[in-house]
Every structure is written in C-alpha cells, then in structure tokens.
Amino acid sequence: MEQTGFTIWFTGLSGAGKTTLARLLEPELQARGYKVEVLDGDIIRTNLSKGLGFSKEDRDTNIRRIGFVCDLLARNDVIAIAAAISPYKEVRDELRDSLRNFVEVYVECPIPVLAERDVKGLYKKALAGEIKNFTGIDDPYEAPENPEIIAHSDSETPEQSLAKILAKLEEMQLIAASKIDAANAN
C-alpha cells in the first residue's frame, strides 16, 4: 500500500481522553496496514524534554520537539499520533503551518466533569493549590478555533469519537476507506 505520512494531533485538558483515543486509534490504523507511532506527552517529557517545566516557554519548547519528531516520522510515511495538552494556540498553528497534513483533534470536556472524574487526583490537588500551573485551573488553555475534529468526551463514548476520527481521515483521503465502508458504497 502506498502510504503518505501525516500527523494527528490530540489537544485538550488533562484527563480529557487524548491518550485513550490515541491508543484506540493506533491499532485501528495498524490493522489497515499503516505504520503508526504514538507520541504521548508523558513519554516525550521523559525522553526528550526532561528538565523542561510548565512555563509558557517550556511548554512551547516541548510541543515544538514533539512536532519535530512527528515531522521526521510523517515524511517517512509513518502516521504520527501526538497526544499532549498543548494549551497554546500559537504554537499549534505554527505546527499546522510547518508540518505536512496536520490534523487537529480537540478532545473537549468541561472542567467540572474532569474535576469530578479526576482519575489521577490532579484536579483536586490543583484546586487546592497544591499543584501550580495546572492547565485549566491556574494556567490557560486556548481551545482550537477550527480543529478538523472535535471529540466530546463527556457526551460521546471513545468508540464514537474514534469513528468520527476515522471518517474524517477517510474524507480527507489521508487513509483509504475501510473495506466495510467500500462494500456499503457499492
């Protein structure tokens, strides 16, 4: 199969479901014959960005590094999936301009819902002031204005969001239509 690499960029608040969706999408694309790498924010912080903090400058540096690696992969016909809070619009738009085929997925979830779920207990600590510079609490999150896809993780199941993402990638002709879709179309 002729493959053209591209980057799928999941942005959203902590706990919104970025990594969950990235990890669901990965095997789905692999099953269709594509090469895929997931660049998860936490993994990248360990391997490429240890020492960086959570100032705007350091966050932007971290995002540019993930973008640099996505570009290396995408230009070698790999689908790069990034999952990182990436709170600042300007640096996301910079990546949109510099990378080929940048597909932005906004994983949207209201803060009260996230604080209620609070899987890692981070919102409780941030609201109590025990963690500083926590995105959405005392640090900004600039939502995308025109993302290719919005996943509403408070009202959709992960599988529903996944279906939307795959449909959009097919519509953009970044991936081939699945055999089931093709069969239905005939």
Place this chain on the structure above:
Amino acid sequence: MEQTGFTIWFTGLSGAGKTTLARLLEPELQARGYKVEVLDGDIIRTNLSKGLGFSKEDRDTNIRRIGFVCDLLARNDVIAIAAAISPYKEVRDELRDSLRNFVEVYVECPIPVLAERDVKGLYKKALAGEIKNFTGIDDPYEAPENPEIIAHSDSETPEQSLAKILAKLEEMQLIAASKIDAANAN
C-alpha cells in the same frame, strides 16, 4: 523492497568528518531505494536539546535523545544516521544494547591533524582556552573499542571511507548488495 531499519552511529572528534560521511552516505542509500534520515548533532541540539550544555550529564542526555529518535525511525523501517561527537563510551554502549541493529562508525583523526585543519576555528580557540569543555582538548573522548567500522579521515578520502561503510553494511546484510557488486559476483 522489504526494508528493515537500523541505526548508523558516527562518533568522533569535532571536525573529524562525521557529518561529511553521513551526508555522503545518505544519497547513496536513497539511490538504493532506502528511506534515510540524518540526525546531525548540531540540528538535534537546536531542535531537541536547546538548553543542554556540555557537562557529561548533558552530553549523555543529548545522546540518549538522538538514540530515542533513531529508534523511532528504525522501527519504522528507516535507516537512521546519527552524527554526533558522543564522547562517552558508556552511553554509546547503552544505545548499542537498546537499539536494534546499531552500527558504530568511529571517525578517527589525530588531534594535531584536526587542529591543523581547524575548519571552524574551534581548535585554535579551545587551545587558547577561549572555549571550555572542548572534546579532545580539555574534555574527554573515549574511543570505541570494537566499532563495526573505523574511518581514518587523515589517511582515507571520504569516498574510500564511504566504500568501506557500504561494504560492511552489505556484509552485515543490513542492505542489499549493490547491482554492480552483484553483477561482478556472477
């Protein structure tokens, strides 16, 4: 062509010819149908390691980051070519153990020859004490004990070194024998 990715790691002193050889090797492999990325030490310092200095710890961190990216590429069937001083043996051996198919090329050149060439004027400054922590002058370089290939850049032309590298990669069956070689063999 079925491709298996691997990493070619050029190590050696500043000015020894690592980047020159990497940039000669790149089109040669591409002409044989392989996907190739060159990860040059300077490019990586700009894009992945800004803020790191030249202490042993920071140098090792830089090398591990290059190794992390080489691994991402190699496991997606890309030939990753790294060109970085990488002065410490321990971290190079760590990469040898953790990456698949790690081919070490020691680009060897005596310091007096490098100081005489001094293309970037760095040896003059380092010998005058104007640059600190300069590898080979006032910072250590631990030569590889068992590299797959040694390129003697004081006595071989770059083309001769390139031929040695290609022959070794063929011998290791990491790349297919070139058509000319194959024709001669028949």
